[in-house]
Amino acid sequence: MAVALDDRDRALLAGEQGDAAALAMRLVLVAAESLRAERLIPITRAHVDSCLYHGQATLDFVDRLREGDARVSVPTTLNVGTLDLLHPELWRGDAETAARGRRLMEAYRALGCRPTYTCAPYQLPDARPSLGEQVAWAESNAIVFCNSVLGARTERYGDFTDIACAITGRVPDAGLHQTDGRRATLVLRIGPDVPERLLEADALYPVLGVVLGRRAGGRVAALGGLPPNLSEDRLKAVGAAAASSGAVAMFHAVGSTPEAPTLADALGGVSPALELEIGLAELREARDALSSAGSVAPGAPIGAVSLGTPHASLAELQGITDELGADRVAPEVELLVSTSRDVLAAAEEQGLATRLRDAGVELLVDTCSYLGPILRPTPLPVMTDSAKWAWYAPANIGASVVFGSRRECLRTAVEGRLWRDAGLWGDR
Amino acid sequence: MRARTLHAGAARGRALVLVEPLSLWGGLDPASGEVIDPHHPQRGTSVAGRVLVLPAARGSSSSSSVLAEAARAGVAPAAILLGEPDLILAVGAAVAQELYGAVIPVAVLAPEALAAIPDGVEVDIGPDGSLIVAGPL
Numbered sequence: 213m214a215v216a217l218d219d220r221d222r223a224l225l226a227g228e229q230g231d232a233a234a235l236a237m238r239l240v241l242v243a244a245e246s247l248r249a250e251r252l253i254p255i256t257r258a259h260v261d262s263c264l265y266h267g268q269a270t271l272d273f274v275d276r277l278r279e280g281d282a283r284v285s286v287p288t289t290l291n292v293g294t295l296d297l298l299h300p301e302l303w304r305g306d307a308e309t310a311a312r313g314r315r316l317m318e319a320y321r322a323l324g325c326r327p328t329y330t331c332a333p334y335q336l337p338d339a340r341p342s343l344g345e346q347v348a349w350a351e352s353n354a355i356v357f358c359n360s361v362l363g364a365r366t367e368r369y370g371d372f373t374d375i376a377c378a379i380t381g382r383v384p385d386a387g388l389h390q391t392d393g394r395r396a397t398l399v400l401r402i403g404p405d406v407p408e409r410l411l412e413a414d415a416l417y418p419v420l421g422v423v424l425g426r427r428a429g430g431r432v433a434a435l436g437g438l439p440p441n442l443s444e445d446r447l448k449a450v451g452a453a454a455a456s457s458g459a460v461a462m463f464h465a466v467g468s469t470p471e472a473p474t475l476a477d478a479l480g481g482v483s484p485a486l487e488l489e490i491g492l493a494e495l496r497e498a499r500d501a502l503s504s505a506g507s508v509a510p511g512a513p514i515g516a517v518s519l520g521t522p523h524a525s526l527a528e529l530q531g532i533t534d535e536l537g538a539d540r541v542a543p544e545v546e547l548l549v550s551t552s553r554d555v556l557a558a559a560e561e562q563g564l565a566t567r568l569r570d571a572g573v574e575l576l577v578d579t580c581s582y583l584g585p586i587l588r589p590t591p592l593p594v595m596t597d598s599a600k601w602a603w604y605a606p607a608n609i610g611a612s613v614v615f616g617s618r619r620e621c622l623r624t625a626v627e628g629r630l631w632r633d634a635g636l637w638g639d640r
Numbered sequence: 641m642r643a644r645t646l647h648a649g650a651a652r653g654r655a656l657v658l659v660e661p662l663s664l665w666g667g668l669d670p671a672s673g674e675v676i677d678p679h680h681p682q683r684g685t686s687v688a689g690r691v692l693v694l695p696a697a698r699g700s701s702s703s704s705s706v707l708a709e710a711a712r713a714g715v716a717p718a719a720i721l722l723g724e725p726d727l728i729l730a731v732g733a734a735v736a737q738e739l740y741g742a743v744i745p746v747a748v749l750a751p752e753a754l755a756a757i758p759d760g761v762e763v764d765i766g767p768d769g770s771l772i773v774a775g776p777l
Contacts, residue, residue: 235738242734246646246727261701267670267709272739350701370701370728372708372735429661429696430724459661459697459726504678604666606678 215244216251232280239376249384257341258378259333261291261350262371263320265313274319284324285381289333291351293317296578305585329578330552332523343470348377353522356451359462363470365389368461388462395480396464398428402437403491407638411439415617417446418599421453422498423490430459434478440467445525452522453599496637502602502615505593510632515590517625518581520550521598529559533567535622541572542628546588553577582608597621643747645769646730651745653718656690657759665702673715691763692717697726707732711742719745719765723754
C-alpha cells in the first residue's frame with residue numbers, strides 16, 4: 213500500500229533537509245507500512261527511548277543522525293539511560309559501558325531533546341499531552357499511560373521510530389491515533405471473590421496488569437468492577453505490568469480513565485468480542501509468578517529492596533516517607549528508590565529527599581536499578597513492589613526477586629527480614 | 641504462499657517456531673543471539689540465522705535496538721515471520737539494513753498459515769514476500 217505524502221514529506225524524503233531527515237522519513241514510512249496507514253499526520257510532542265544504550269548499534273545510529281544534521285522538530289522528552297548522570301558514582305559496572313551510555317544520553321540531548329531521562333514523562337506537568345493530542349511516544353509503560361490515562365494518542369513506537377517521528381514531526385494515521393482503534397474489543401471484569409480490601413490495596417494493581425497483559429496481548433481491553441477514580445499511580449502500575457507481560461498499548465479502566473466514563477463509552481457502542489472474569493485464583497497465581505525466588509518464608513533475609521519502577525511520583529515519594537515514619541532502613545539491606553531528576557528536584561524542595569536519605573533510602577535518577585549493575589551485589593533475594601521490575605530484573609541483572617506490596621517492601625527493609633501483610637490476598 | 645512484507649528482502653533459513661511471544665529486549669542476548677527470557681519456555685535457544693516464527697511480539701519498545709545490535713554482531717535471525725504486524729521489529733530490521741547492510745525481512749502471515757510452519761523446516765522468503773516452505777529436514 214502506498215502512503216500518500218504531502219510536499220513537505222516528499223521534500224524530507226528527497227533529502228532536502230539533510231540525510232538524517234531523509235533517513236527519519238524512511239523509517240516513519242516503514243512504521244506506516246506496518247500499521248497500513250494511508251497518510252501521515254502531524255504530532256505536537258515526542259518521547260524518545262533510543263537514548264538507552266543497547267550496544268554499538270545504538271551509538272552508530274545516533275552518529276548517523278548527527279552527521280546528517282538532525283534536529284527534533286517538536287518538543288521531545290528523553291527516556292531513561294544507562295547512568296544516573298547526577299550521581300554517576302552509583303554505577304557499579306565497567307567504565308567503558310558507563311562512558312558509552314553517557315555518550316548516547318548526551319548525543320540525544322544534542323539533537324534538541326530535553327534531558328528529562330525518565331520513563332514517566334507524564335509526571336512532568338509541562339510534558340503531559342492533553343486529551344486527544346497526537347504524539348509519538350516510546351517506552352512501553354509511557355505509551356500505555358499516554359493513551360489510557362491522559363487520553364493522548366500514540367501508537368506503540370520503539371527505538372529509532374521515536375526519534376524519526378520527532379525529527380519529521382509526523383506519524384502514521386492509523387491504529388491508536390484513530391478513534392476506532394481505541395475502542396475496547398475485550399472486557400475483563402473483576403470477579404466477585406476478589407476481596408474489598410484487596411481492591412483498595414496498591415499491591416493489586418501491578419498484579420492485575422500482569423493478568424491484563426496475558427489476557428489482552430495487543431488488544432485494547434476495558435477493565436470493569438474496579439473502584440472508580442483510581443489514582444494515576446495505580447493506573448501506572450497496571451499499564452507498566454500489562455506492557456511487560458503483553459504488548460498492551462492502551463486499556464480502559466471504567467470509571468477512571470478519560471475515554472471510559474462508562475463501559476459503553478469504552479466499547480464505542482459496539483458489543484465486545486469477548487467478556488472474561490478475573491478471579492482471585494488467577495490474581496494469586498500471577499502474583500506468585502512475579503517472585504522468581506519462589507516461595508520465600510516470612511522472616512527470611514532479603515538483600516535489597518527496589519522501588520520506583522516506573523519512576524516514583526512525588527505522591528509515591530511522600531507515601532514512602534510517611535510509611536517509614538521514624539524508622540530507618542536496616543544496615544544490611546539496601547533500599548533504593550528510582551525517580552526522575554525533575555521529581556527529585558521537587559522532593560528536595562519539599563524536604564522529602566532529605567527525610568528519605570536520613571532514613572537510609574538511596575535515591576536514583578535518570579536510569580533504573582534493573583538496567584545495569586547499580587544495586588549492591590547480594591546473594592540474597594531482592595524485593596520489589598513493581599511487576600515490571602520483577603519481570604525484567606532476573607534476565608537483566610540476575611536478581612532473584614520477591615514481589616510484595618510497597619508496605620511489605622518497606623517493613624522488610626526496616627526489619628532486614630521478609631515481612632508479609634498476612635491476609636492481604638485473602639490467602640487465609 | 642505470500643506474506644505481507646513490513647520490511648522487504650530475500651532470506652533463507654531453518655524455521656525457529658517460538659511457542660510464546662518474546663520481547664527481544666530482556667528476552668534476547670544481542671551478543672550471542674540466545675533467548676534469555678526466564679519466562680520463555682525456549683530459553684537457551686539461539687535465533688542466529690534462523691527464520692524466526694513469532695506468533696506475537698511482547699513488551700518493550702527497545703526491541704528495535706536489540707535487533708539492530710544482534711545484526712551488527714552477526715547473530716540476528718535470517719528473517720522474522722509474524723502472526724501480527726509489529727512496527728518495532730520492522731523498524732529494527734530497517735535500521736540494521738541502513739547501518740550495516742544486513743537484510744532481515746520482516747513479514748506477516750495469517751495466524752493459520754503461520755501455525756502451519758513446522759519448527760526446523762527450511763523457509764525461503766522472496767523480496768515480494770513469497771514463501772517456500774520445504775519438507776522437514
